[in-house]
Amino acid sequence: DQQVKQNSPSLSVQEGRISILNCDYTNSMFDYFLWYKKYPAEGPTFLISISSIKDKNEDGRFTVFLNKSAKHLSLHIVPSQPGDSAVYFCAANEGTGTASKLTFGTGTRLQVTL
Amino acid sequence: KAGVTQTPRYLIKTRGQQVTLSCSPISGHRSVSWYQQTPGQGLQFLFEYFSETQRNKGNFPGRFSGRQFSNSRSEMNVSTLELGDSALYLCASSLEQGAPGYTFGSGTRLTVV
Numbered sequence: 556d557q558q559v560k561q562n563s564p565s566l567s568v569q570e571g572r573i574s575i576l577n578c579d580y581t582n583s584m585f586d587y588f589l590w591y592k593k594y595p596a597e598g599p600t601f602l603i604s605i606s607s608i609k610d611k612n613e614d615g616r617f618t619v620f621l622n623k624s625a626k627h628l629s630l631h632i633v634p635s636q637p638g639d640s641a642v643y644f645c646a647a648n649e650g651t652g653t654a655s656k657l658t659f660g661t662g663t664r665l666q667v668t669l
Numbered sequence: 670k671a672g673v674t675q676t677p678r679y680l681i682k683t684r685g686q687q688v689t690l691s692c693s694p695i696s697g698h699r700s701v702s703w704y705q706q707t708p709g710q711g712l713q714f715l716f717e718y719f720s721e722t723q724r725n726k727g728n729f730p731g732r733f734s735g736r737q738f739s740n741s742r743s744e745m746n747v748s749t750l751e752l753g754d755s756a757l758y759l760c761a762s763s764l765e766q767g768a769p770g771y772t773f774g775s776g777t778r779l780t781v782v
Binding site: 656657659 | 673711713714717759772774775
């Protein structure tokens with residue numbers, strides 16, 4: 556049972572445009588959400604996170620939005636750059652500070668084209 | 670500051686054999702977690718160690734085990750390897766147990782033939 560779902564396996568966006576990556580979850584106990592970026596032959600790199608007490612968190616070109624009622628979060632990248640081409644994983648944590656076991660989605664491959 | 674170091678990077682083993690993977694966390698990090706990444710399954714949590722004790726465990730069979738040493742280095746062992754164990758095994762470290770936003774290593778690519 557996939558508790559964190561990334562229903563789009565791939566996404567192609569033109570350079571300079573907005574990339575929107577989506578993630579849905581089913582476990583209402585999740586209260587902390589993270590996005591990781593992964594290049595081939597490297598481990599995932601932490602990108603941005605959001606606590607369930609917030610609905611938006613921004614860091615430079617990256618913004619994460621959380622809609623708790625819909626159990627949905629999204630990552631916006633504006634403007635998209637070729638170096639953003641990677642696989643993006645959404646992850647969720649239950650009980651921040653008491654457990655660090657993350658549940659990951661299956662990833663979305665973002666391709667930013669020139 | 671050195672990152673999370675995993676050795677070896679690549680490994681080929683035969684069905685039925687056992688394998689040990691090693692992870693050295695970032696200096697000062699005391700929590701080490703292991704994940705398995707396979708195509709279509711994403712990253713799946715194996716276990717977490719903190720202060721030489723397993724604190725969390727995922728839904729993997731008992732063939733998967735691990736340990737952590739006093740210097741926070743961790744090893745993961747898989748016994749009686751199966752073809753389905755072929756995967757990228759990722760280790761991640763964090764300062765304290767329960768601190769999200771790990772730093773991941775580059776992983777060990779295990780192929781079982």
